[in-house]
Amino acid sequence: MDTFNYSILILLFPAIFFIIIGLFGKYMKPIVAGTLGTISLSVITILAYITAYQYFFVVGTGADGAYQAINVFHFEWLRFTDTLHIDLGMYLDPISTLMLVVITTVSLMVHIYSLGYMKGEIGFQRYYAFLSLFSFSMLGLVVATNIFQMYIFWELVGVSSFLLISFYYVKPSAVAASKKAFIVTRFADFFFLVGILVLSFYTKTFDFEVLTTVGSPVFASFAGASFLGISVLSWAMMLIFMGGVGKSAMMPFHIWLPDAMEGPTPASALIHAATMVVAGVFLVARLFPIYVFQTPEVLTIIGYVGGITSIFAAVVACTQTDIKRVLAFSTISQIAYMITSLGVSGWGGHEGLGYMASMFHLFTHAFFKALLFLGAGAIIHAVHSNEMDAMGGLKKYMPISRWTFLIACLAIAGIPPFSGFFSKDEILAAAFHHDLFLFACLFIGAGLTAFYMFRLYFRIFHYENDKVYHHTPHEAEPSMTIPLIVLGAFSAFSGFVPFSKLITTDGKPFEAHIDPLVAGLSIGVAVIGIAIAFVMYRKKTSIPDQIVEKIKWLYTGAYHKFYFDELWLFVTRKIIFARISIPIARFDRRFVDGFMNSLAYVTNATSEAIKGFQSGRIQQYAFVYLLGALILIIGFTFSIWQLIC
Amino acid sequence: MIEQVIFYILAFFIVGFSLLAVTERRIIRASVYLLFVLLGTAGLYLILEYHFLAAAQVAVYAGGIMVLFVFSILLTDHPGAEVKYEKPKRMIISAFAALAGIAICGHIIYYNVSRAYQYIAQGEIDMKDLGMTLMGTGKYQYMLPFEAISLLLLACIIGGILIARKK
Amino acid sequence: MGELITSFLSGGPIPMFAYLIVSTLMFFIGVYGFLSRKNMLMVLISIELMLNAADINFAVFNRYLYPEQHEGLFFALFAIGIAAAETAVAIAIIINIYRNVKSIYIDENITEMKN
Numbered sequence: 001m002d003t004f005n006y007s008i009l010i011l012l013f014p015a016i017f018f019i020i021i022g023l024f025g026k027y028m029k030p031i032v033a034g035t036l037g038t039i040s041l042s043v044i045t046i047l048a049y050i051t052a053y054q055y056f057f058v059v060g061t062g063a064d065g066a067y068q069a070i071n072v073f074h075f076e077w078l079r080f081t082d083t084l085h086i087d088l089g090m091y092l093d094p095i096s097t098l099m100l101v102v103i104t105t106v107s108l109m110v111h112i113y114s115l116g117y118m119k120g121e122i123g124f125q126r127y128y129a130f131l132s133l134f135s136f137s138m139l140g141l142v143v144a145t146n147i148f149q150m151y152i153f154w155e156l157v158g159v160s161s162f163l164l165i166s167f168y169y170v171k172p173s174a175v176a177a178s179k180k181a182f183i184v185t186r187f188a189d190f191f192f193l194v195g196i197l198v199l200s201f202y203t204k205t206f207d208f209e210v211l212t213t214v215g216s217p218v219f220a221s222f223a224g225a226s227f228l229g230i231s232v233l234s235w236a237m238m239l240i241f242m243g244g245v246g247k248s249a250m251m252p253f254h255i256w257l258p259d260a261m262e263g264p265t266p267a268s269a270l271i272h273a274a275t276m277v278v279a280g281v282f283l284v285a286r287l288f289p290i291y292v293f294q295t296p297e298v299l300t301i302i303g304y305v306g307g308i309t310s311i312f313a314a315v316v317a318c319t320q321t322d323i324k325r326v327l328a329f330s331t332i333s334q335i336a337y338m339i340t341s342l343g344v345s346g347w348g349g350h351e352g353l354g355y356m357a358s359m360f361h362l363f364t365h366a367f368f369k370a371l372l373f374l375g376a377g378a379i380i381h382a383v384h385s386n387e388m389d390a391m392g393g394l395k396k397y398m399p400i401s402r403w404t405f406l407i408a409c410l411a412i413a414g415i416p417p418f419s420g421f422f423s424k425d426e427i428l429a430a431a432f433h434h435d436l437f438l439f440a441c442l443f444i445g446a447g448l449t450a451f452y453m454f455r456l457y458f459r460i461f462h463y464e465n466d467k468v469y470h471h472t473p474h475e476a477e478p479s480m481t482i483p484l485i486v487l488g489a490f491s492a493f494s495g496f497v498p499f500s501k502l503i504t505t506d507g508k509p510f511e512a513h514i515d516p517l518v519a520g521l522s523i524g525v526a527v528i529g530i531a532i533a534f535v536m537y538r539k540k541t542s543i544p545d546q547i548v549e550k551i552k553w554l555y556t557g558a559y560h561k562f563y564f565d566e567l568w569l570f571v572t573r574k575i576i577f578a579r580i581s582i583p584i585a586r587f588d589r590r591f592v593d594g595f596m597n598s599l600a601y602v603t604n605a606t607s608e609a610i611k612g613f614q615s616g617r618i619q620q621y622a623f624v625y626l627l628g629a630l631i632l633i634i635g636f637t638f639s640i641w642q643l644i645c
Numbered sequence: 646m647i648e649q650v651i652f653y654i655l656a657f658f659i660v661g662f663s664l665l666a667v668t669e670r671r672i673i674r675a676s677v678y679l680l681f682v683l684l685g686t687a688g689l690y691l692i693l694e695y696h697f698l699a700a701a702q703v704a705v706y707a708g709g710i711m712v713l714f715v716f717s718i719l720l721t722d723h724p725g726a727e728v729k730y731e732k733p734k735r736m737i738i739s740a741f742a743a744l745a746g747i748a749i750c751g752h753i754i755y756y757n758v759s760r761a762y763q764y765i766a767q768g769e770i771d772m773k774d775l776g777m778t779l780m781g782t783g784k785y786q787y788m789l790p791f792e793a794i795s796l797l798l799l800a801c802i803i804g805g806i807l808i809a810r811k812k
Numbered sequence: 813m814g815e816l817i818t819s820f821l822s823g824g825p826i827p828m829f830a831y832l833i834v835s836t837l838m839f840f841i842g843v844y845g846f847l848s849r850k851n852m853l854m855v856l857i858s859i860e861l862m863l864n865a866a867d868i869n870f871a872v873f874n875r876y877l878y879p880e881q882h883e884g885l886f887f888a889l890f891a892i893g894i895a896a897a898e899t900a901v902a903i904a905i906i907i908n909i910y911r912n913v914k915s916i917y918i919d920e921n922i923t924e925m926k927n
Contacts, residue, residue: 619847619855619918626742626843633749637757649819652826656834663838663861667845672853679857682838686864689831693875698888702867705892710860710899717903718853721910731848739847743840750836758829770882778882787886794893801897809904 003059004072007051008090010044010100011143014136018129025125031115033125037132038111044135045104055097056502066507069093069209074145083204089145091208094503095285095359099142102366105490106274107135109483113374114266116479117381127167127264134160134267138275142282146206147196147240150283154192154247157279158185161271165263177259184256188246195239198232212289214347214506219294234295241284241302248280248335251309255565257332261324265380268324269373273331274366281338281362288355288505292347303343303434307441310336312562314448318455319559322386323376326456327369330412333445334365340442341427344434345505352505353512354434357426360499364419367494368411371487375405378480379460382473388456392464392540397473400481402461404488409457411491413450413526419495421523422514426499428522429515446522450529458537652692659685672722676714683707696769831872839865852906852916856899863895 017040025033055067062068074089111131118124137156144150159182166178200206202225203218210218225232244250249257260272271277284291284302291299310333317329338358345354378401383390395402411420424446431439475481500512536543548555557563613624659682666678683706690699782788819827838861845858867888874884910916 617918622843623738623742623847626746626847630745630749633753637749637753649826652830653820656830659834660837660841663841666861667841667849667854667858672851675854675857679860682861683864686868689834689868690871692826693871695871695875695885695888698871698885701889701892705896706860706864709896713899713903714853714857717907720907721853721916731850736848739844742847743844746843747836747840750840751833754829754832754836758832770885775882778886785881785883787890790886790890794890797894798897801900805900805904808901809907 003054004051004070004090004092006047007092008073010047010051010104011090011136011139013040013044014132014139016040018132018136021125021132022129025129028125030119030124033128034111034115034118037128038108038115040132041104041108041111041135044139045108048100048104051092052097052101055092056094061507061509064508067094067502068507071145071209072143081204083210084200084206086148086206087145088149090143091145092143094507095282096142098359098363098503099282100139102363103135103138103142103275106366106370106487107131107138107270109370109374109487110266110270113269113377113480113483114264116477117266117377118264121264123167127164127267130160130163130167131267131270134164134271134276138279141279144208146208147199147211147287148206150286151189151193151196154243154279155189157276158182158189158247161185161260161276164267164271165260167264167267168262171262174262177256177262181256181260184253185246188253189243191239192243192246195236195241195243198236198239202232202236208286212287214289214293216289219290231295233290234298237287237291237295237298238301240287241280241298244280244283244339245305246280247283248277248339249332250280250305250336250339251312252564252568254309254313254332255561255568258325258328258561261322261328261386265324265373265377268328269370269377272328273369273373277331277335278338278362278366281335281342281358284339284342285355285359288342288345289347291342292345292505299343299345301343303340303438306336306339306341306343307431307438308336309333310340310445311441311448314445314452315554315558316561318448318452319555321388323379323388323391323456323460324373324386326452327372327376330372330449330452331369333449334361334369334412337424337427337442337445338362338365340438341430344431344438346434348506349504349508349510350512352510353426353500354430355505356500356503356512357423357430359503360497361420361423361427363497363499364411364423364491364494367487367490368408368418368420371404371408371484371491372412374480374484374487375401375408378476378484381476381480383469384471388459391460393462394473395461398461398475400475400484404484405457405461407488408491409453411495412453413530414446414522415526415530416519416523417492417495419491419493421519422495423499425514425519425522426512429518432515432518443521443525447525447529450526451533454530454533455537458533462538464540648692652689655685655688655692659689673715673718676711676718679714680707680711683711694769697772697775828872828876831868835865835868835872838862838868850917852909852918853903855918856902856906860895860899863891867891 017037021028021033021037028036055070059068059070070092072090072092074087074091076085077088078086080086111128114127114131118127121127134157137153137160141150141153141157144153162178162182165181166174168174196206199211202221203211204221205211205218210216219233227235246253257272257277261268263271291302313329313332313336317326317333320326320329338361341354341358341361343354345352345358378398379391379394380386382394382398382401385391407418411418414421414424416422428439428442428446431442476484501509504510536547560566662678662681662685666675666682669675669678683702687699687702687707690696690702778785779787779791816827816830842858842861842865845861846855849855849858870884870888870891872884874881874887878884906916
């Protein structure tokens, strides 16, 4: 469609600027590179808003009252058969348009914020090059026309995340964290790839347009195919979901996300809070028609993975003392909300409430979580520490950070009228009507969320009001506070976007209304959480220690993240390395290498044995030559030829 | 008759001095024995009535090369250094090879070379003929090899100087 | 041997193979010297012996087989010239080696040149 021709620039800009800044960055002054990156992001942000406006309000709904998916741009890259080909292109539908807005907005804020936060860092230009690469790959991921293009950008996102986590590559912990993130997500992506291959093997297509058409005939070929008693399509969709589990840090692949906080804080805000980690949610949403029509059982599993992860991460978040880690676990928990919400969703109209709520929460969460991270960045910048113990009473030093942080906390806790309330309420409502167990998980999770977020808030800005600092903390500079204010505005008001009119399962708008029972319950539990935090952390008291004493086992477990890292280490070190890798490595060394080595050894020994012929002693040569000549003479003279022949 | 007597004397002379030349330990003596061998060979050429060849042999070999040998011996010999003995094993192997060669070649010569060929006395070749053949360009004439040899000698002179001069 | 004696007693011309035997002996004495001696000048002397034996053969075959022609003669002549050139270069090399390693014995220090 010609209307959207310009939107291809959204992809091209960051790619071009990545190359420019990446290649020529070291010849630029840092501020030039930063400004270039920010300008390119501003341009594509404007383009993304125009695209969204045109998509929703100018083109609008089609003849059947639904938003149409549009293939803006598309070219065939690898052709296997008539239907199976890998394309590169740009695909606009409600969710990818939504993602364009979210990604560009958050990314722009992070770009501006980094101008102040990263000032004077070594590798400033490199940082902006990586940010551009990340923006490019994330945007490419959401507008992918087919599952393979999505996979390509999916891996690119992983790479740029790796690069940004290891930005301080002289710090061993950053290097270890980046490796962990890369290996864990890569491991999950392996399942994703297998899933893609199985799916495309049967359906003979990669195209989302074909795959997500309701009642698409391509799934007929799955009929009867089963593996271990479960249909192959279920396996495929399960494997694809595993990729999402890795990227979105669901249990049990969540272990990389807290460590990923080693990266620069703005990068954490962009990647590990607002955009990349929702790739898994986006993936499930993109393939939602298949899940809901073909493999509802997998959708149930998805819901349970999300529900359990959400409460697990919320419990862990209550005990962490590193503020970025608290936010990391909070991210895991909130992403799990979105996943659960997809898991409890149905199809069409009000049945698809969960789907809508998930996207809605993705939208609002991106803003308030980015805000929380950027605010945390400003605080870390001021006190030079990640630990809560080094903070307290900051409200009088950093008013802007404090108020914006408070807005974000209220939003994530679900207090009306802030954005988090609306989206979380929709999720709870969807879960309430679908599965009471999941509702209970999410409900308790909501209370815990309110508690740990306000624990964080009070510990940072109140607690020890008369705490003495070596350097008096000061409010961050404008390039950092402006993004905070903008995101604060988004966090406060984005809840009023009429999402049920825009993003629904079948593209047709429906009326969503707030369920008074669920809303009341969720507000109630949030207020209780805040109240507990208020009592415990408003002032420095002994209450927290007493409570910890009472539930020591739970606290210790949660503080150590329920030993998931240790479990993975046990599985990898003791089982995979010791039982599988080491024997294989030994086999490789003994037999595979051994065979090659023996070839070399035999060659070597043979040449040792015959190198005497090549002694360089002219007399030896002459002797051998003479003998040869004599033998020939004998041969010819005595007609040995005649005897032989 | 007298010719044959001279030939046999020369033959024993040559073979004997050859043997002495290769077995003599002191190198200056060996070179003198070699000189005798070369002179004996010149004598053989005289019997064959190749007077020019004999002259060339004496002039080039006995005159030029032997002087070179003697010079080099004097240059490379340090007085007082003990003379090295060859290893017996090496001598035996070499002798075996040489004897095998003599046996085979002797066998071939004795049984395969026709005795019908007889010496036909023609007298000495005219020096003018010789000169014309050497400098001519026709068939069976040797202008080209002559020039090639001259170039080769030039190259050897230059090369010899280059190699042997002090750095 | 008998034929040689007969020929000698009969007083005829010298048979060709008498020359050939002399040159063969000379050649293989040269081979023996070449193989057994370690002094490079001795090796060179042995080479001269071998070349000389070849020269004799050229002259003899020319004289006995093709008396009207001069090919063997000229071959021998050129061989003498080339032998002279070769000897000159060889002696230059030997002197150079002697100057560098103070020895003209094969297998002693000269193996260093392999490297």
